[in-house]
Amino acid sequence: HFVSYTVTRAGLFRLDVGVRFIVGVGPLATRQPLLGSPYAAVCYPAAVTWPPNCDTYGEGLNNGSVGVERSVTVEARDVWGNRKTVGGDSLRVVLSLSPKPMDSAYLFGDYTDATDGSYLVRFTVTRAGTYLLDIALRQQSPPYGLVSLRGSPFTLSFAAGPVDPHATGAIGPGLTLSTAGVFASFAIVMRDRYGNPQSEGSSGFTVLLKGPAILSGSLSLDPASAADASPWTPKRLLSGYTPTVAGQYAMLVSLGRLAVAGSPFSMMTVPGTVR
Numbered sequence: 401h402f403v404s405y406t407v408t409r410a411g412l413f414r415l416d417v418g419v420r421f422i423v424g425v426g427p428l429a430t431r432q433p434l435l436g437s438p439y440a441a442v443c444y445p446a447a448v449t450w451p452p453n454c455d456t457y458g459e460g461l462n463n464g465s466v467g468v469e470r471s472v473t474v475e476a477r478d479v480w481g482n483r484k485t486v487g488g489d490s491l492r493v494v495l496s497l498s499p500k501p502m503d504s505a506y507l508f509g510d511y512t513d514a515t516d517g518s519y520l521v522r523f524t525v526t527r528a529g530t531y532l533l534d535i536a537l538r539q540q541s542p543p544y545g546l547v548s549l550r551g552s553p554f555t556l557s558f559a560a561g562p563v564d565p566h567a568t569g570a571i572g573p574g575l576t577l578s579t580a581g582v583f584a585s586f587a588i589v590m591r592d593r594y595g596n597p598q599s600e601g602s603s604g605f606t607v608l609l610k611g612p613a614i615l616s617g618s619l620s621l622d623p624a625s626a627a628d629a630s631p632w633t634p635k636r637l638l639s640g641y642t643p644t645v646a647g648q649y650a651m652l653v654s655l656g657r658l659a660v661a662g663s664p665f666s667m668m669t670v671p672g673t674v675r
Contacts (some may be wrong), residue, residue: 408480410443410482411443413440414438414440416438418431418433445477445485446480446662448478449477449489449537451477454478456554459471460522463557466594466596467524472535478647484517485517486516486517487513489538493511493533493534493537495556496534504660509522510522528596531558533553535549560597563590565661570660570661572585576665578668580672580673584643586640588636588638589604589636597634599621605654606619608651609649610650611645611650612669617651620637622635647668648666648671650664651665651667
């Protein structure tokens with residue numbers, strides 16, 4: 401006799417095989433087990449990974465900040481939903497800005513095969529914005545396509561990092577020239593270490609002019625740039641001062657104890673109008 405059965409759940413099963421009817425004897429009062437029954441039957445997950453059933457989880461699926469490595473765990477499952485216990489799958493991890501600007505490239509992540517059916521995906525973003533994270537399985541049989549895992553692509557947002565004085569600069573006529581008795585101004589453009597515009601670190605800046613006289617500059621957030629919600633618009637601090645003594649000054653623009661790019665600036669104050 402040939403007996404067949406189909407199991408869809410992986411695990412250890414008890415297989416009872418017995419006889420209830422014997423040809424020439426007839427039905428038996430009770431089922432009689434075959435020699436060795438019950439048997440221990442082990443059912444393993446199917447060999448092929450089924451992307452729509454795969455699980456993804458981890459802090460890397462939450463919003464974060466640029467410059468920090470993020471990780472996501474992938475658990476491979478077969479078509480029946482059984483978690484696989486061996487590795488060997490090929491994944492593709494790619495991130496793209498959403499919507500994607502023409503000048504932005506795709507960012508590819510990396511992954512490690514734990515050989516137990518799980519994979520650790522890693523990626524680091526350096527440009528602030530909203531991204532689509534797509535984790536896909538490369539099929540190992542025709543048509544050899546890419547099939548996204550369940551829930552993919554994931555939408556993630558990355559904020560700019562802390563203000564970096566070395567990436568922060570200053571612009572405006574008041575940096576190099578002023579007139580005695582006349583208010584002069586310039587702007588400080590705040591950026592993180594990757595050049596992303598930053599607006600959260602406006603405190604801590606100082607402006608100090610040293611020359612024929614010593615004076616400090618005022619600081620205030622530029623209302624026009626503050627009102628612009630675009631993550632690509634540089635956020636600016638406005639600084640102003642009114643010199644009263646003509647001459648050559650060194651202007652120090654600092655965040656804490658660190659000078660911004662280009663500081664100290666050489667600023668000349670020319671005499672004002674004769675009264």
